[in-house]
Amino acid sequence: MTNRDLALKLFEDIRHEFSDLQMDLISEHPDVDIAMDIPAQSGMAFDLYLYLDGDELHMTVRDLFWLEWFPCSNHRVISEYHEAVQGLLRGNYRIVVYHRSGRTRKSHLQRQVNSRWATVGRYHAGLSLCPFGLQTTILRNK
Numbered sequence: 781m782t783n784r785d786l787a788l789k790l791f792e793d794i795r796h797e798f799s800d801l802q803m804d805l806i807s808e809h810p811d812v813d814i815a816m817d818i819p820a821q822s823g824m825a826f827d828l829y830l831y832l833d834g835d836e837l838h839m840t841v842r843d844l845f846w847l848e849w850f851p852c853s854n855h856r857v858i859s860e861y862h863e864a865v866q867g868l869l870r871g872n873y874r875i876v877v878y879h880r881s882g883r884t885r886k887s888h889l890q891r892q893v894n895s896r897w898a899t900v901g902r903y904h905a906g907l908s909l910c911p912f913g914l915q916t917t918i919l920r921n922k
Contacts, residue, residue: 784813787832790858791816792830794830798869812838827920828868839862839868841919844877845884845887847901863898867891871901875919880913 788807795803801824806815815831818824822828829840831833836850837857849861867873874897876888889901 783832783835786858787814787850787876789817790837790862791830794862794918796865801869805851823843823921824869825921828865830865839864839893841875843905844852844879844884844917844919845889846903869921871921874918877917877919878914879917880905880915885914887898 788922791803791805794816795805801818804817804819806817809815809831811833812874813832813834815829818828818830819825820873826841829838830836830850831840835852836848838846838848838877839861840846846863849857849864852858852861861901873889873891876897877884878886878888880895886903886905887903888899890897890899894900
């Protein structure tokens with residue numbers, strides 16, 4: 781199977797698992813191999829954008845969060861990505877956004893483990909010279 785075939789199967793599986801949510805599969809995209817847009821809606825507190833670029837699976841939430849998993853030819857990588865998407869959609873995962881003056885400085889993807897939150901991925905939005913005074917926003921489906 782090609783990387784595109786693997787991503788297509790994964791995105792179709794996610795659409796099937798969460799058939800109550802609107803998900804727009806974009807099989808012909810000018811910038812990436814394949815993408816899926818999950819807009820904010822009832823049951824979904826934020827826009828989630830998934831895509832394959834080469835051998836990398838990406839997950840973004842606007843300019844607040846971006847994380848990649850690779851290589852997508854590795855079944856463990858696909859499984860971890862799938863689990864993260866499922867977790868965000870179900871509310872078992874969350875994104876903690878740290879920002880100052882309306883600009884995201886960093887974000888953490890976290891999963892719930894025994895009533896605690898464990899960070900499983902980090903996004904840094906450039907250099908932040910001052911780590912103090914950051915505000916926090918939590919993105920989580922309930």
